[in-house]
Amino acid sequence: MAEAAGGLDLGHVAALLAAGVVAVPVFRRLGLGSVLGYLAAGLAIGPWGIGLFDEPEVILHVAEFGVVIFLFIIGLEMRPSRLWKLKREIFGLGAAQVAAASALLTLTGMAAGLSVPVAFVAATGFVLSSTAVIMQTLDERGELGSTKGQRAVSILLLEDIAIVPLLAIVAVMAGAMGLAGETAPPLWQTVDLAVGAVAVVFLAGRYLMNPVFRILARYGGREVMTAAALLVVAGAAWLMDMGGLSMAMGAFLAGVLLSESVFRHQLEADVEPFRAILLGLFFLSVGMSLNMDVVVARWEVIIGGVIAFMAVKAVAIYGVARLFRHGEREAVERAALFAQGGEFAFVLYAAALSAGIFDGQVSASMTAIVILSMVLTPLTTIAVGRFMPASTIDPDGAEGVDRANGLRERVLIIGFGRFAQVVSQPLLARNVDVSIIDTDVEMIQAAGDFGFKVYYGDGARLDVLHASGAGEAETILVCVDKQETADRIVELVKSEFPLTKLFVRAYDRGHAIRLVQAGVEYQLRETFESALVFGEQVLIDLGFSADEARETIEEVRRRDEQRLSIQLVEGIMGGRSLMRGNIATTRPEPYVKPRREGTALNEEAAEALEEDEEREKAGA
Numbered sequence: 001m002a003e004a005a006g007g008l009d010l011g012h013v014a015a016l017l018a019a020g021v022v023a024v025p026v027f028r029r030l031g032l033g034s035v036l037g038y039l040a041a042g043l044a045i046g047p048w049g050i051g052l053f054d055e056p057e058v059i060l061h062v063a064e065f066g067v068v069i070f071l072f073i074i075g076l077e078m079r080p081s082r083l084w085k086l087k088r089e090i091f092g093l094g095a096a097q098v099a100a101a102s103a104l105l106t107l108t109g110m111a112a113g114l115s116v117p118v119a120f121v122a123a124t125g126f127v128l129s130s131t132a133v134i135m136q137t138l139d140e141r142g143e144l145g146s147t148k149g150q151r152a153v154s155i156l157l158l159e160d161i162a163i164v165p166l167l168a169i170v171a172v173m174a175g176a177m178g179l180a181g182e183t184a185p186p187l188w189q190t191v192d193l194a195v196g197a198v199a200v201v202f203l204a205g206r207y208l209m210n211p212v213f214r215i216l217a218r219y220g221g222r223e224v225m226t227a228a229a230l231l232v233v234a235g236a237a238w239l240m241d242m243g244g245l246s247m248a249m250g251a252f253l254a255g256v257l258l259s260e261s262v263f264r265h266q267l268e269a270d271v272e273p274f275r276a277i278l279l280g281l282f283f284l285s286v287g288m289s290l291n292m293d294v295v296v297a298r299w300e301v302i303i304g305g306v307i308a309f310m311a312v313k314a315v316a317i318y319g320v321a322r323l324f325r326h327g328e329r330e331a332v333e334r335a336a337l338f339a340q341g342g343e344f345a346f347v348l349y350a351a352a353l354s355a356g357i358f359d360g361q362v363s364a365s366m367t368a369i370v371i372l373s374m375v376l377t378p379l380t381t382i383a384v385g386r387f388m389p390a391s392t393i394d395p396d397g398a399e400g401v402d403r404a405n406g407l408r409e410r411v412l413i414i415g416f417g418r419f420a421q422v423v424s425q426p427l428l429a430r431n432v433d434v435s436i437i438d439t440d441v442e443m444i445q446a447a448g449d450f451g452f453k454v455y456y457g458d459g460a461r462l463d464v465l466h467a468s469g470a471g472e473a474e475t476i477l478v479c480v481d482k483q484e485t486a487d488r489i490v491e492l493v494k495s496e497f498p499l500t501k502l503f504v505r506a507y508d509r510g511h512a513i514r515l516v517q518a519g520v521e522y523q524l525r526e527t528f529e530s531a532l533v534f535g536e537q538v539l540i541d542l543g544f545s546a547d548e549a550r551e552t553i554e555e556v557r558r559r560d561e562q563r564l565s566i567q568l569v570e571g572i573m574g575g576r577s578l579m580r581g582n583i584a585t586t587r588p589e590p591y592v593k594p595r596r597e598g599t600a601l602n603e604e605a606a607e608a609l610e611e612d613e614e615r616e617k618a619g620a
Helices: 010-029 034-045 056-077 080-085 087-111 116-127 131-141 147-177 187-219 222-242 247-257 264-288 292-297 299-323 328-338 343-355 360-387 418-429 441-448 462-467 483-496 509-518 528-541 546-570 603-619
Strands: 411-414 434-438 475-478 501-506 522-525
Touching: 010 034, 010 264, 034 131, 034 264, 034 360, 056 222, 056 247, 056 264, 087 116, 087 147, 087 299, 116 147, 116 299, 116 343, 116 360, 131 147, 131 264, 131 328, 131 343, 131 360, 147 328, 147 343, 187 222, 187 247, 222 247, 222 264, 264 360, 292 299, 292 360, 299 328, 299 360, 328 360, 343 360, 411 418, 418 434, 462 483, 475 483, 483 501, 483 509, 501 509, 509 522, 509 546, 522 528, 528 546
Parallel strands: 411 434, 411 475, 475 501, 501 522
Antiparallel strands: none
16 A cells, blocks of 8 residues: 555544544543544544554644634634624733733743743743634534624634734744744734735635636536635635734635625535544644653643643633623633633744744643643533533623513513514504513623513513513413423413413424413414415415415415314324325225125214215315
């Protein structure tokens, strides 16, 4: 078997894939997440494991492209207008976190006996958190689009920007100290290159990409479009790298500039498979890069450094989050998530070693500390998730959020998601007095921006129902998402406030049956009416007249009501003949046809046979 460049052959490729395929499902099954699985697998097959790989740095350089693609995809979801709204988080929250953590970590390094320059570089390198670890964790949690997820992205963007001045500071420090490192270009040249790289990416994304992709879509094949998508990512990353900026930042900027392109979804679909594989490969290579010889030889320094640096950085992050009036849980979660060092630390430490600020021992030790901190991050986030209280934000400390107390309106709405927001409009149009309660603090704050006063309260608790005026309300609208919660509210209201009318949003047909049996005044499946309106418009578009479409929809509604009536008696499988399917069904015929037709033995049987015939005709 011929070896590929870099000393890798098909056996090595198979080993990498096998390590990920085996480790990730096991670690996910244990609740430890895929990142820790990749890191552990990399350590197992690396130079200090079973030794299948001698040069993990080669794989790491290739796998970094996975982080670059990940940031490109995030950029595609982040339109320029949306990014502009995050300017306060990027240059306010992000800068404050980097400055506070750098100062405290520098003091920590000095307390450990490091000189001021060495302590400063070690601290600022550790401040640059791992984009790959944090983004993957947020992605797995489904929090990238949330408010706190956007804040995390903002901080990471500021850290990406910070690598440029930090590299320049390292060069200036080396010159001031008279160290014999590589000759660094003057600061003005570094800044010019960075600005030029950003300008080229901006102009190309704004004026060149759409025309090029139109031509490729018309004359190229699918594989050409995929190659072009990868070229955009690699080209933007390369330009930023040439300008001394972060490759990930270049890919993110390219994604933002293409976020309003008509080819956005095509680009995302083309590069997504490469992102998933290469990002896993990146974590594998980080695990391989952990130098166990250094860890064993200086285990006291390494372990002490990991604990001290992670703890001090977490304290700084928590303090900044609370200073910016973020909730207790969000502050703790961010501290746990950002407490590690990241891949940019390797770049900064390599520059410090080249400039002579670091010696080989310090560089190896700090690199080991960063890698171990990345390994520990999934464990710390899991621990926080298990031991922190369930509430995402403290409602008492949240701005613009009041608990329900002494409400006395004609209508009480419980739950204010998309369904309830629409339901409220006709009531408010007729000036009906409405009270609204919900348990989502972020939604309550967002609703305030649109002119709604929503109170914090769990409608499944009797004391909250009393405080919300359930006893005095004429009608209660139960619009919560979870059917179990709706059932609990209905049970409480029917027991404690029997004179109050209940209008309930049903999740599905089975839930609707339970609500009818519970005695609510009205229930509606959340998607039923919108689906009928949708179907009516489809019929009209297909050429049926408006009257024909309307009659058809009314007939569907009648059949649905009949089916629901039958199901209340016979169960969920009742009334199947009233549903239309898209496959032809035939009635079973006897092998030998009887000579005489069957006759009813009594009046009850005759009535039953007549009802069956009527149902069959209705279903025809």
